[in-house]
Amino acid sequence: MAQSLSNFADLIRSVEHSAVHLETRDVYAIPDEDEGFAAWQQGHRLDPDDRASWWRPWLDLVQEVTAKGVVVRRARIVSEPVSEYIRYEHSFTFTNVAAGEEIRWLPRRQASDLALPGNDFWLFDGNLVQFNIFDGDGGWVHTDQTDEPAVARLCTRAFEAVWERAIPHEKYAIN
Template identity: 85%
Template structure:
């Protein structure tokens, strides 16, 4: 299934209690990040005091939904030493935290023994799972959604197991 940013924004705005996101890849090839990634490679870093320069409109949506009481958590399973992309991602994650997301990092070596789904996912209100499927080079392929309760339970358990072991963003160094 193809999904537009506006469809996803509508979906996350419909959340009433919680949204969790598990990311398990070391590289994402997201076309709208190409310029920012290239600038980061050349030494550009986001200024913590210049909120207007941060990633919009996503951070506005994060602020909106967390202000209405939705708990938004993201966990990232990463190889160490981290890939260049993960170091880039880590460099601006403070903006997500400032907007209201809770973010933790789990070194991949600490994930052995955890039952994990095969794809990154979002879990909305513990009932709707959205899998984001990527190819081997990190390009988004498609999105699958299910409200199957067994699948939602598996994803919830996997996320909570990762969350319990993971390191809060302010304590993790990439």
């Protein structure tokens, strides 16, 4: 079961300044109805000139919030060599960038000395944290939210430490 985009859309639309996302997994479960991964495995790649074929409604939402001045940043910590899923994700990340997200990649070996929360998270305006809880196979289980100041500070420090070391998407090559 995936988190409802409509609920998340309402949340991210309420942001005034920033939304940051830290991803730490090498694999996320792909729903059975998602044909994109199978097509990618068979050689299909998104066409940079065919924006209509890109992932909707997420990219529309990113464009909407960044157009009002919200900074949306995503950092991904990945093992190297990368998993097949990360190769897939990297192949279409240009669409997120085109929509207005800033994205960086950090090889996991460069994160060994960083204090990081145990789960992926979104941090909204530096004060509301949404942890995304996944099972061992990468399937979304549920979401925990907190506005506890100490947790928000921990997540802010963790994200900024990763961001500082991470490689901008345009410069991160997968071999």
